[in-house]
Amino acid sequence: MDFDYSLYLVTNRDCLPDGITYEESLEQALKGGVTIVQVREKSADTGEFLEIARATKRICDKYNVPLIIDDRIDIALAVGADGVHLGQTDMPLEVARKLLPANVIIGISCRTSEEVKRAVAGGADYIGIGTIYATSTKVVKTPLVGPRNIGEILAALDDTSVKSVAIGGIKSTNAVRTLFGSITASGKSLDGLAVISDIVASREPLIAAKRLKDSVSHFKASRTRFSLGDYTTESLKGSVGKALKYVRQLSPLVHQITNTVVTTQSANATIALGASPIMATSPEEMEDLAKIPGGLLINFGTLTSLEGMIAAGQYANQNKKPIIFDPVGVGATSFRKLKAAELLNAWQATVIKGNPAEIGALSNSSEVQSKGVDSAGSGFADPASVVRALALRERCVVGMTGEVDWVSDGKHVARLANGHSLLGHITGSGCMVGTSVATFCGALSVAEKKVSLNPLADGDMFVATIAGISAVAVASEIAALRPDVQGPGTFLPALIDELSKLTPEVLSEKVNVEIVS
Ligand code: 3NM
Known part of the structure; x- marks a missing residue:
């Protein structure tokens, strides 16, 4: 049976807000885009469960949405449900299969590759992978799966037609991250998201369901494309100049959460480029800021306002606003590495920009070592492969800066060879590059609104x-x-001047870019 698993609602009457009935909430959720419903009643008697299942079936039928019953084969048979969902400790899959008519599907909860393999062997139609994030809806004793491990578990479904959803703590704020985290090496990904509280506990279940559904639909429409396809060195030179034109014309808002060393300098660089900086860090204002088109820079140089960084990124994902992550000094301490992982688990970056030591640390490579926030190493033997591999793994664009810069979207790799050595003699020049990337990403995501490339950002x-x-x-x-430039002290203001005077024509002419693959 070919069901649409995009938005899988699991019911839970305990989560309903005061004043909203079960039926009202369910109907609103279906109107908002729920594509499949599971009735889950952990404490109801058989009679009450049957009654709820019948009422649910009536409403689901109205919207032509399939109904799954949790655990109870007898109830599923009694109401003519489309499927049954089993936990690892419920009735064995093989036994359930024998009891159910062939057209009734069976799903099973799994948290490891081994469980998935057993589910496939037992004839499951779909699996529910969880628990992904911490949730207060269900008491969970097993370790959380986390979004970046879904792909590995899902790989056990390669070469099968078994479908999959993820469950546990999934909300509109982490939906995009969850879906991206699920992409396997072979290109498979989740078929949908399963939720309880984000919809059922909402006072506006229609809106809550619609938000989630939109994220899944965007993801499915254009999953892995980050760039427009075929580039030549000549076409890139032209595109870079055109991008600067957009910055000047559109003056996008560039929201920056950055470190205390460079805040003023980065804001000035943004203005010099022709855009508008806002350096807000409080978690409370992130939802509003994410609604304003533009770019978001998250630079964790001094690692303050982590809560604001998480909220900003999650709302940015929800609003298709590009996130530029600058993991300053990530290789320097294990604490920074842990926090970088926390952020990359919380939201999906659009671009990761770093020096060789930072990119090496995120790639788990020891080829280039870190010293403070400066990259001490001379570079990788094969930098093109390093950036391509990280871009593929994190499903984003990766920019590695140094004497020569390398940029990859997971497919193409560009080599850039501009820059003056004085950049290495002022503080925060790398951070300024992050700001500049966020400015251009912000401008292109606004300018190329109609060019739908990926669920993270247009453009x-x-x-x-x-x-x-x-x-x-x-x-x-x-x-x-x-x-007038005598050294680092006079170089910095001159650099800001020249950023503001830079024209699209000069940028196109002077950019030393080459597509290497
Ligand atoms: N099963 P919420 S987690 C029903 O890990 C259920 O298998 C889980 O609720 C599993 O969307 C879970 O509110 C609860 O977090 C999901």
Whole structure:
């Protein structure tokens, strides 16, 4: 049976807010886009369970949505349900299969690859992978799966037609992250998301369901494309200039949560490029800020306001606003590594920008070592492969800056060779590059609104990243040649001047970019 698993609602009468009945909530959820419903009654007597199942069936039939019954085969048979859902300790799959008519589907909860393999062998039609995130809806004694491990578990479904949903703590804020985390090496991904509280506990179940459904639909429509496809060195030169035109014309809002060392400098660089900076850090204002189109930079150089970083990223994902993550010094301490993982589990980055040590640390490579926040190593033997592999693993664009910069969308790799050595003699030049990338990503996501590329952001984020890196690099070359520049002290204001004077034509002409694959 080919059901649509996109938005799988599990019922729970205990979660209903005061004043909303079970039937009202269910009907609103179905109107909002729920595609399949499971009745889950852990404490009801048989008679009460049957009554609830019958009422649910009537409403589901009205919306032509299939009905699954949790655990109870007898209830499923009695109401003519479309399927049964089993836990690992419920009736064995093989036994349930024998008791049920062939057209009744069976789903089973799994948390490991081994459980998935057993489910496949036993003839399951779908699996529910969980528990993904902490949830107060169900007492869970097993370790959380986390979004970045879903893909590995899901890989056990390769070469099968068994469907999958994820469950446990899934909300509209982490829906995009969950879906992206599920993509396997072979390109498989979740068929849908299963939720209780995000819909059932809501006072507006229709809106709650619609938000989730939109995230799943965007994801399914264009899962893995980050860039527009085929590039040549010539086409990139033109695109980079055009991107600067967009920055100047649209002046996007660039929301930056950055470190205390560079805040003023980064805000000035944003203005110089032609955009508007806002340096807000309080979690309470993130939902409102995410609704304003533009870019979001998350730079965790001084690791304050982690809560704000999590909220900002989650709301940005929900609003298709590009997130540029600058994991400053991530290789320097295990604490930073842990926090970077926490952030990358909380939201899906659109671009990760770092120096070789930072990119090495995120790639779990020891080839380039970290010293403080500066990269001490000379670089990777094969930098193109490093950025491509990380872009593929994190499903985002990766920009690695250094004497030569490397950018990949997981498919293409571009090599950039601009920049002056004085950049290495002022603090925060790497952070300024992150700001510039966020500015260009923000501009292109607004300019190319109709070019739907991926669920994370509209616009060509590969081009935006190249443009962001090269704008600072080209401006630094021009600034360093000015007669008034005597050293690092005079270089910094000259750099800000040259960023503001940079024209699309000069950027296109001077950018030293090459597509290497
Ligand atoms: N099963 P919420 S977690 C019913 O891990 C259920 O198998 C889980 O509720 C599992 O969406 C869970 O409110 C509760 O977190 C899901």
